Amino acid sequence: MTRIEHLTESGLLARITPGLTQGADVELGPGDDAAVVRLASPRLVITTDTLTEGHDFLLDGTTPAWIGHKAAVQNLADVAAMGARPQAVVVSVSAPRETGAALLEGISAGLAERCARDSVSVVGGDLGAADALSITVTAVGALAVDQEPITRSGARPGQVLAVGSDLLGRSAAGLALVLAGAGNDPDEDWARGLVAWHDAPDPDLSLGWTQCPGRARAMIDVSDGLARDGGRLAVASGVEIDLDREVLGRDVERLATSAQRIGERTGERIDPWEWVLGSGEEHALLATFDPGDVPSGFRTIGIVRAAQAGARGSEEGTALRMDGQPIADLGFDHFG
Amino acid sequence: MTRIEHLTESGLLARITPGLTQGADVELGPGDDAAVVRLASPRLVITTDTLTEGHDFLLDGTTPAWIGHKAAVQNLADVAAMGARPQAVVVSVSAPRETGAALLEGISAGLAERCARDSVSVVGGDLGAADALSITVTAVGALAVDQEPITRSGARPGQVLAVGSDLLGRSAAGLALVLAGAGNDPDEDWARGLVAWHDAPDPDLSLGWTQCPGRARAMIDVSDGLARDGGRLAVASGVEIDLDREVLGRDVERLATSAQRIGERTGERIDPWEWVLGSGEEHALLATFDPGDVPSGFRTIGIVRAAQAGARGSEEGTALRMDGQPIADLGFDHFG
CATH class of the missing domain: 3.90.650.10 (PurM-like C-terminal domain)
Incomplete structure (x- = not known):
């Protein structure tokens, strides 16, 4: 088993990044200080959420791809719940040094697969050391110029x-x-x-x-x-x-x-x-x-x-x- | 000491959120499924990074405000390094249930203070349970319509x-x-x-x-x-x-x-x-x-x-x- 401690961060990202398909709206994908994405409008919709091993999932009770899938869904859902189409995500993964590279590749694959299904690009990432595995996804989309965000507060009697x-x-x-x-x-x-x-x-x-x-x-x-x-x-x-x-x-x-x-x-x-x-x-x-x-x-x-x-x-x-x-x-x- | 296990997530956010000043570019701040920010252009610049207790900082060797400050700086720097002005951040904090609410308030205050100094709004957050404290910030900005991102690859002999x-x-x-x-x-x-x-x-x-x-x-x-x-x-x-x-x-x-x-x-x-x-x-x-x-x-x-x-x-x-x-x-x- 290849453990991530035997790979540099750039070495690991080199294994993962080619699996991330970039949409035509991505001007600059992973690999620089930040990514550049051409949104459908300047009205950015943004949300972030973390899944932590032992609290939000148990490694024994799930699969790497499912962890990535779930991290995608919980963030894409928050953008969708505003009435916006998500366009891109960035992901920060923290993991123990003895973590198998295959585990991180599986998470990445599950995240990318679920994102791709809604034409969402994984445009950037960060990998750091921690005692427990966690994955934080931030999802972004945009509202059309004349579109009101759909908030929680618009329910009225009769609806x-x-x-x-x-x-x-x-x-x-x-x-x-x-x-x-x-x-x-x-x-x-x-x-x-x-x-x-x-x-x-x-x-x-x-x-x-x-x-x-x-x-x-x-x-x-x-x-x-x-x-x-x-x-x-x-x-x-x-x-x-x-x-x-x-x-x-x-x-x-x-x-x-x-x-x-x-x-x-x-x-x-x-x-x-x-x-x-x-x-x-x-x-x-x-x-x-x-x-x-x-x-x-x-x-x-x-x-x-x-x-x-x-x-x-x-x-x-x-x-x-x-x-x-x-x-x-x-x-x-x-x-x- | 008020521990976060004695507060609901919404109760804790109610203590923190009022300290977060929202810029005029924020259409919808914290509290809904996602935030809405009017960027200077549709050309989003985005980056994310995590600080984890015991790996990226030692609680004994720093202060809560400094943790928040550093989490802001490392992300704002990545947006700045593309030549873009950062406009907003979202933050996901994971913490043990026995964490003092004051610690999280201090991190939030340090993050918000450093962000405010560059007119950056903290527009959303997420709080979850974990065995160790960690903080993930995602920073966003925008490039002007005709502005090239400043990448790592433009150095040429003679410069x-x-x-x-x-x-x-x-x-x-x-x-x-x-x-x-x-x-x-x-x-x-x-x-x-x-x-x-x-x-x-x-x-x-x-x-x-x-x-x-x-x-x-x-x-x-x-x-x-x-x-x-x-x-x-x-x-x-x-x-x-x-x-x-x-x-x-x-x-x-x-x-x-x-x-x-x-x-x-x-x-x-x-x-x-x-x-x-x-x-x-x-x-x-x-x-x-x-x-x-x-x-x-x-x-x-x-x-x-x-x-x-x-x-x-x-x-x-x-x-x-x-x-x-x-x-x-x-x-x-x-x-x-």
Whole structure:
């Protein structure tokens, strides 16, 4: 095994960089002090996020390519959630000196592959020494000259809430499997799919820039779970959002057998409602639209109402409801 | 002491964010999925870099504000080294749960203060859990519509090499003091200045965007030492660079007493030439100019020559020379 301590930083980058395809919008790619990218407009959209070994992923429970994929998705989703098309990312990787070069190459390949799928270029990187592996991605895009950013605060009574995913809860279910020791190579298809979704969630992010500009009134991506992120959106907008129990109940039904099987392995009873409401790292887009204007790729899961006078509407758990009842009162222990 | 484990991420950000002044170019600052910044042009310049506790800094040997300052400088320097004015940064901090909130507030304050001095806004951040403290900054700027990026590869025979610093070597000298146990509170002025420069180097980065566009032919910042970075510039440009021993000898003289005093503490003989040639993390700008066109703020320290036929010009240690002799042959053990 070639360890990175036996390679110079430039030697390692020389192994990785050729795999990074640069788009026509990249004037200067990796290798100089900074990269140069011609954005679609001067209105830069920028976000950054870190994944750390032992906290955000377990090396035993995932694959290098999935780590790179997830680091891409969580950042591309944040750009998409503003209604902007991501164009480029830079990545900073910190790793112990005894790390295998193949691990870093795998992370890089997974990052580059997921980025390339949305025509996003990996234009720069940095490699440093640390005691634990971590990867920080910064993603950038641009808003058209006349395009408003889609913030969290534009939800208004009468709009509907919709999500760009046909099934919520898989990431939490996959995490439950990983924690139950299924690792990254479970023996059955149903389990494999859930672990893969947890380790490398793959929502359609292009909905953000193809369907949402001019139509989505508020948007966020589901990074901490439907309950928390829906609550954030409601609080930021000063409204209440009422989830539809019947619609979300179909997600619960689709995950019920998996919950039962995992529960049998761990000896704990699992309520799949906790997954559907609490599953973080789904990175699906969650947005409000005018009724009758929900784009293809989104499904309606709730409605926006005026905050009740004197209600505890400034707290995420009460501004978000399901069939009229505050989520905080529904008796779930936690949300992922 | 308030530990961050007792605050939610949003609670901590609520303590930090008000201290971050947003420039008029910031359309949307921290708090949503991503920030929106109106760049001076669509030609984005972007770079990223990480500082990790125990590898890039020692908590005992620095201050929180200095960590933030250094994280800013190393990234702003990379944007400046392209000839671009930095406009914004985003920052991702990973920290153990028992970290004091005051530590993170101090890092944030140091980052924001250094950024504000160059009118750079801190537009977004992310806070995550890790076993060790680390801070990743991504800096962005823009090139004017008709402005070429100043790369490492534009040095040509006949140009001169100049550095935007009146003294090289202080960062290595300060590190030697820290490693000798002087910590961040040495008892004498000379030592205090050196430790401060190591922990919070403060070159004039504005030279990059005020003096260099249209004049600097090649540029890099001194992050790994004059010898290495000068060698990189020479190799990227396919030239030889010949340093002036007499000029750099003045830097050596200015550091000679410090070298002697530190050597007396540690019992090792220190050659201050190693500091001047090898000191990394100076982040001063190192550029080539046409003779007679070296801007104010830079001093000439060498000349650019054609690579000798059959020379080992593709290696940094031989493409860089001093008074004609390859640096690699001068007998220094290492360069910082």
